[in-house]
Amino acid sequence: MALVSCALYAGAPARAAEAVPYDARAAEVTVSGTRFVDGYGREVVLRGFNVSGETKLAENGGLPFSGVEDARRAARAVRELGGANSVRFLLSWAAAEPTRDTVDEEYLSRATAQMREFLAVGLRVYPDFHQDLFSRYVFDKNSWYSGDGAPRWVVEAGGYPREFCGICAHWGQNITQNRTVKDAMRDFWTNRNGIQDAFLDTAQATMTYLATHLEPAEFAGVAGFDPYNEPYAGQYSDGQDGSSWEKGLLWPFYEKFRARMDMAGWRNKPALVEPNMFWNSNLSFMKQPGGLAGAGSLGPRYVFNTHFYDQARMSGFFNLTKAKDGEYSADFQAVRGRSTALGTPAVVSEFGHPLTGTSSDKAPSVLKGLYQALDSGLDGRAWWRNPAAAGPVLSAHQWQWDIYSGRHHEAMNDNPQKIRTEGDAWNDEDLSAVRLDDSGAPVLRQDARLVDRLYPSAVAGRTLAFLYEDRSHDAGRVMTWSQIPSVMPESARLVGTDRPYGVLVWRSNGSDAAPTELHLPAGFDPATTTVVSDLGTVTGPGTTGAIALTPEPGGTNARRILLSAAPEGAHFALVSAAPATAEQRAAVQRELVDWLAATGIGRQ
CATH class of the missing domain: 3.20.20.80 (Glycosidases)
Incomplete structure (x- = not known):
């Protein structure tokens, strides 16, 4: 039992070589208004x-x-x-x-x-x-x-x-x-x-x-x-x-x-x-x-x-x-x-x-x-056009x-003949x-x-809007239901036509007790995953910094993105499975800043 208690919801794997202390605050789920929250007060x-x-x-x-x-x-x-x-x-x-x-x-x-x-x-x-x-x-x-x-x-x-x-x-x-x-x-x-x-x-x-x-x-x-x-x-x-x-x-x-x-x-x-x-x-x-x-x-x-x-x-x-x-x-x-x-x-x-x-x-x-x-x-x-109307995840x-x-x-209704x-x-x-x-x-x-x-598993504050375009297939064809507007050409170019992407907009409570977390699908190659946020931009996130990549708790190969050190106020993060140069990321960041201001969602 010590194996479980030292790893449940902690950042290191339960059956990996490195164990980290069990984090009871992250594990618990309680109700606060219309949200689930963990012990850090993060929206779950x-x-x-x-x-x-x-x-x-x-x-x-x-x-x-x-x-x-x-x-x-x-x-x-x-x-x-x-x-x-x-x-x-x-x-x-x-x-x-x-x-x-x-x-x-x-x-x-x-x-x-x-x-x-x-x-x-x-x-x-x-x-x-x-x-x-x-x-x-x-x-x-x-x-x-x-x-x-x-x-x-x-x-x-x-x-x-x-x-x-x-x-x-x-x-x-x-x-x-x-x-x-x-x-x-x-x-x-x-x-x-x-x-x-x-x-x-x-x-x-x-x-x-x-x-x-x-x-x-x-x-x-x-x-x-x-x-x-x-x-x-x-x-x-x-x-x-x-x-x-x-x-x-x-x-x-x-x-x-x-x-x-x-x-x-x-x-x-x-x-x-x-x-x-x-x-x-x-x-x-x-x-x-x-x-x-x-x-x-x-x-x-x-x-x-x-x-x-x-x-x-x-x-x-x-x-x-x-x-x-x-x-x-x-x-x-x-x-x-x-x-x-x-x-x-x-x-x-x-x-x-x-x-x-x-x-x-x-x-x-x-x-x-x-x-x-x-x-x-x-x-x-x-x-x-109107992310403020998206409602909670x-x-x-x-x-x-x-x-x-x-x-x-299975013997249906205990019938050995069926x-x-x-x-x-x-x-x-x-x-x-x-x-x-x-x-x-x-x-x-x-x-x-x-x-x-991709989904926001823990948000240090309150989610304002979330979108995930999974690019899943139907009969061999890519289903794309959310196209980035033509007024954001660099962002559209980054996500392309066949790779998945997601966008999270949240209002931080300014706490640095625990980061905002997004589950990263296995189909996202860590080396080519791009994150563009007002907190910074990166392709191939490392294990430290404002935008980091780390294992999900529990010792499996699942991964999550951590968004840390977000001051009080509205923030955004676009996550794409496609790589990008620093220059491309900077251009996308500018488009997202303008988009956030134009929609007014940051004032919620």
Whole structure:
């Protein structure tokens, strides 16, 4: 354990020759207004993946990995290939409480050991007791679909009839069409047979176990807890809608969960609470009131936590086009709006798109559009004209990071005659960004330029605007959605037409306690990476100075850019994968200074 505690979130690798003291101030995440902040008061953006949908399956006992070695392999890969600084770590209620009032500490021990591997490479973690369609035990061995979540004893106590979805072309339709699934969901929220109380007891026991079995240095990297995945009423009572259900049943549950967190030693960590799952659907007939609008100001003990999928394009027939520049701006501005109204940060804890199937050709453009909207509330054309309207950078975790993609051996609903091996091995889904190659090494299934991204992981002050043009490919063609204006010819010449670049504008608080940090994608060659800032300019940053390059914490090959000694006031930094001469950098710097003054963003 000393190995972890001396390296988590410090500047030197955990398994490298040189160790540096553990930095607890950098590891912790708390809530300040609508921002996540670390112990230095830096604004923190959490980015990464869900780990993982394997938890939905029985083959590894409701755990993300078969063992610690696989967890270690996946953790290092999510740092180096996915550019993550955090993960949403899935847990199984069914595995944690296989019989009523009996928590399986062996399961908790194995889950903790796997979680520890992610903390050891400097990743922040927040657990999630995951459920979809309430429980796998709702479904018969020969059912078309499956679920995950509640233990068998919960379903048996409900005495439900055999499930039936009718004409369901997608597993998600069970949520609104399968009477048995709907009844079970309703029973949870009304605490029939005391099942909600049992869940809260198990959650408290799990959090107590984590708090007492993780070292303090490790526990500092736990960013909170997601109480319940994709909550839905199941069935509304007479006169009830999404908003009134949230106020009358969902929010009281979150208050109870929050109290259990406090009793378990999680008082200083937020509950990442999800609204009615259909509040921001982009299919009009699925959209429902909600968004925790009746909860008032949430304050620092809660985080607004939502999901977003392009359900229209995922359907394969409601929208046959590819996503375009600014496609999801309005959807994610709605998330930012709820964050502001609730007075707490927002995190999009699930988003993604299928990589095989009828809509898979949309995946490159959809994912680019989703990341664009997470980075900025503007389309690429508008950003350079009015960056002040970009809004905050959203924290988010892509679904999903499953190293067993295409290599599963899952008996669907415990039926040995229905062994699932392809994709995610769950309801014909296939969204994992990673797989293992023939040598057993993790490799990306998506364009690396898309998922391993430049982003401001820690800002010493406040982010005013951020843009990243990833130059990812779709069918062999470069997608460029943000062109630098023609009035900035030197800047446009520097970034070119095929190399990625990003721009950060921030207001420094003048503190020199810790620098502003940007994650640098692996596709950026350190020797040719160019940074142009009002703090200076450089191609091939060294390890010291106002603009420096250093490893990400945790002993992997991931890297970050440090921007130090920024006096109080507005600052900018353009990061390009292309090299430039000192003369070229000076010309770009002058253009950016003029641009900053012309847009007025520095006066925010």
